[in-house]
Amino acid sequence: MLKRKSSAFLAQLAERLPILINLPLEGIKMLPLNLAILVKASEWEKCLERINVLCSTKWNKKHKYSGKGLVFGETKKCHCAGQYITNRQLRLAQKDTKACSCTAALKIIQHLNNPNVVTFCQTRAHVNHVPGDWDEVRTLPLPSEAIKIIEDQLKSGSSCRSTRISVLRQIDSWGVGVRKPNYEEIYNRMRKMTTLLYMFASDENAFISIWLNVKLAEQNYCIFEINLSVYNDGKKQFAFGFQLPMQVSIMRISQSFCLDTAHSISSRSDEVLYTLVTRHSQTGKGFLVAYMVTNNQTAIPIKLWLDHLRIKSSFVPINITIDCSIMEVNAIKEHNLDNKIKLNASYTSEQLGNYKTALKNYLRHILIESNEDMFLRAIEDFKRIVQEQPQFLKYFEKKWTENEELLQRWRCPYISQQHQRYVTNNYVESWHNQLKTIYFGRTRIRRLDRLIFILTNDVEFYFEQEVERIHFNNGKMGPIDNELARNSFVASKIQNDMLPSMILNPLGETGNSMDDYNDEWQIRSFVTEDKWYTVNISNDLIQSCTCLNFLTCQIPCKHSHLLKHYCEAKFSFIEQREIAGVVLNQQDAVNANENEVEKEVEQELESGGTAEDRGVYVFDEIAAYSATMHHSFEDLQTLKTIPGLDQIKTDLIKKVLANAVRLIDEYRSENPSYFRNLNTQR
Numbered sequence: 232m233l234k235r236k237s238s239a240f241l242a243q244l245a246e247r248l249p250i251l252i253n254l255p256l257e258g259i260k261m262l263p264l265n266l267a268i269l270v271k272a273s274e275w276e277k278c279l280e281r282i283n284v285l286c287s288t289k290w291n292k293k294h295k296y297s298g299k300g301l302v303f304g305e306t307k308k309c310h311c312a313g314q315y316i317t318n319r320q321l322r323l324a325q326k327d328t329k330a331c332s333c334t335a336a337l338k339i340i341q342h343l344n345n346p347n348v349v350t351f352c353q354t355r356a357h358v359n360h361v362p363g364d365w366d367e368v369r370t371l372p373l374p375s376e377a378i379k380i381i382e383d384q385l386k387s388g389s390s391c392r393s394t395r396i397s398v399l400r401q402i403d404s405w406g407v408g409v410r411k412p413n414y415e416e417i418y419n420r421m422r423k424m425t426t427l428l429y430m431f432a433s434d435e436n437a438f439i440s441i442w443l444n445v446k447l448a449e450q451n452y453c454i455f456e457i458n459l460s461v462y463n464d465g466k467k468q469f470a471f472g473f474q475l476p477m478q479v480s481i482m483r484i485s486q487s488f489c490l491d492t493a494h495s496i497s498s499r500s501d502e503v504l505y506t507l508v509t510r511h512s513q514t515g516k517g518f519l520v521a522y523m524v525t526n527n528q529t530a531i532p533i534k535l536w537l538d539h540l541r542i543k544s545s546f547v548p549i550n551i552t553i554d555c556s557i558m559e560v561n562a563i564k565e566h567n568l569d570n571k572i573k574l575n576a577s578y579t580s581e582q583l584g585n586y587k588t589a590l591k592n593y594l595r596h597i598l599i600e601s602n603e604d605m606f607l608r609a610i611e612d613f614k615r616i617v618q619e620q621p622q623f624l625k626y627f628e629k630k631w632t633e634n635e636e637l638l639q640r641w642r643c644p645y646i647s648q649q650h651q652r653y654v655t656n657n658y659v660e661s662w663h664n665q666l667k668t669i670y671f672g673r674t675r676i677r678r679l680d681r682l683i684f685i686l687t688n689d690v691e692f693y694f695e696q697e698v699e700r701i702h703f704n705n706g707k708m709g710p711i712d713n714e715l716a717r718n719s720f721v722a723s724k725i726q727n728d729m730l731p732s733m734i735l736n737p738l739g740e741t742g743n744s745m746d747d748y749n750d751e752w753q754i755r756s757f758v759t760e761d762k763w764y765t766v767n768i769s770n771d772l773i774q775s776c777t778c779l780n781f782l783t784c785q786i787p788c789k790h791s792h793l794l795k796h797y798c799e800a801k802f803s804f805i806e807q808r809e810i811a812g813v814v815l816n817q818q819d820a821v822n823a824n825e826n827e828v829e830k831e832v833e834q835e836l837e838s839g840g841t842a843e844d845r846g847v848y849v850f851d852e853i854a855a856y857s858a859t860m861h862h863s864f865e866d867l868q869t870l871k872t873i874p875g876l877d878q879i880k881t882d883l884i885k886k887v888l889a890n891a892v893r894l895i896d897e898y899r900s901e902n903p904s905y906f907r908n909l910n911t912q913r
Contacts, residue, residue: 259363287408472523515710
């Protein structure tokens with residue numbers, strides 16, 4: 232929320248214009264009506280700018296006039312004057328216009344007999360809006376003083392990132408009547424990074440310790456740090472993570488998450504970043520809730536990290552989406568289907584290609600089927616289609632349909648409607664692309680302290696500002712407001728004389744003359760005439776609808792908007808959205824007192840691991856090295872182009888890898904019953 236406190240900047244302006252009177256809104260002033268204000272002719276334009284800032288308005292030129300005895304005369308109108316009829320044929324989702332037919336007028340006159348003085352006089356009051364109200368501030372331009380501060384800080388040699396943070400924090404304290412620049416308005420000025428902001432030590436262990444135990448601890452971050460030496464015979468491996476109190480609050484009220492790994496985050500290829508992302512309830516966009524950085528790519532640090540989140544951050548997920556779901560299903564469609572589907576020699580290659588394409592299209596149909604019965608029926612139909620392909624059918628049954636656990640990897644039929652948006656990993660994949668493209672500038676960072684700085688200063692501050700921006704409708708609409716605007720517009724196109732035939736009240740009758748609206752209303756489908764949906768009103772608020780759009784998005788649908796227009800009820804969603812913002816702010820304060828990590832819990836997490844676990848861990852570590860080599864493929868291609876490399880090292884790498892492959896083959900030969908037959912699995 233905008234902080235309701237005055238700043239030195241606004242106080243100075245107020246002192247220079249004492250004639251202004253106070254409005255009921257804190258920190259907002261107004262010009263007295265029909266009272267002349269005299270200002271110096273050399274400063275009248277600056278005074279007008281100060282009046283605009285203090286009164287949270289903008290005066291636009293309406294017309295000039297001249298007359299006997301005048302140097303010049305000018306009438307200005309309020310920026311909310313006039314009307315604007317939106318044309319939504321091309322853009323269905325639009326903000327409400329700022330034009331509200333305000334008739335306020337300001338006269339500015341300079342007389343010949345007193346050319347050193349200019350007179351201001353507001354002749355008409357503002358109507359149909361309240362200057363300084365939170366939804367009015369978004370329509371104002373940036374004050375010239377704000378633009379000057381941004382430019383001066385950049386010209387003084389301050390880095391772009393520190394300038395952005397500093398300017399936004401200053402603007403945060405300017406008061407309720409001044410529009411803050413949104414993130415996009417200043418982001419393009421940020422190109423450089425000073426090492427003084429994050430490089431607190433030259434030694435890696437030292438700077439990580441300073442960041443976790445000093446810098447982040449001072450800001451009440453929830454810290455995760457684990458010693459992995461117990462699992463890897465003292466090798467230098469680490470895992471650490473952190474959460475802002477706001478992220479802890481979001482995690483506690485969320486049920487579904489996306490988890491993914493970002494490789495190639497630094498100059499060392501074994502260092503990876505794990506991120507948990509959820510959907511923010513107020514913005515409808517992906518929101519980062521936890522990070523972990525490690526150079527150990529086994530399951531052990533992930534397990535310990537998730538245990539830490541469960542204990543410290545009330546992490547109790549219903550669904551976690553990871554890469555292996557849809558990506559491996561795609562592998563069926565591509566690699567395994569192409570290799571295992573065969574036709575006899577009587578078929579041409581074109582016919583074989585068409586046959587494979589038809590099978591892939593059928594698999595795509597199965598992937599998007601959300602009804603469990605229809606999904607199971609489609610699986611059986613597909614198996615009958617490929618019954619003449621025994622090699623592929625055996626693979627398909629064993630890897631994807633043999634038991635309930637394998638069937639649930641298809642995701643869609645086994646996820647409730649409100650969690651369907653998490654079927655794909657788009658939330659977190661988009662985030663990792665932004666991290667590497669925008670924040671890293673498509674280059675690998677050399678030190679992890681820069682990564683910590685970027686995550687805790689740039690990324691988190693941006694996401695906080697984005698939540699505030701969408702909440703106050705500053706800039707482009709968020710996904711939720713966009714969907715609400717579309718649904719409202721579609722419902723508004725229904726003619727009033729059509730409403731009785733589309734709406735039945737809880738008594739099964741047409742008409743809205745009931746004393747009590749609370750119960751189930753029936754709303755006819757906008758598309759199918761014989762299909763009806765149930766919209767529930769409880770506590771005089773529209774609560775829910777049985778249509779697919781509401782079940783999936785959990786926001787008021789077009790049927791709910793139609794009922795709102797019909798009986799003038801309000802949405803429960805809107806009130807809950809406002810309450811959720813208050814609850815999150817309250818939780819942030821509570822988290823500040825609950826964030827101390829108990830030594831006993833940390834010792835329990837660090838001391839785990841039996842001798843048997845460490846024996847199994849050896850193969851986990853080998854798998855981690857294998858994964859690292861997989862993600863180093865591009866580096867190997869680059870090495871081929873570099874002249875003069877040490878050939879001894881190249882031969883050594885080749886011999887080590889060849890020896891590793893040979894030893895694994897020996898294990899397979901010595902234990903054939905534990906491995907799949909190569910005739911049925913490639």
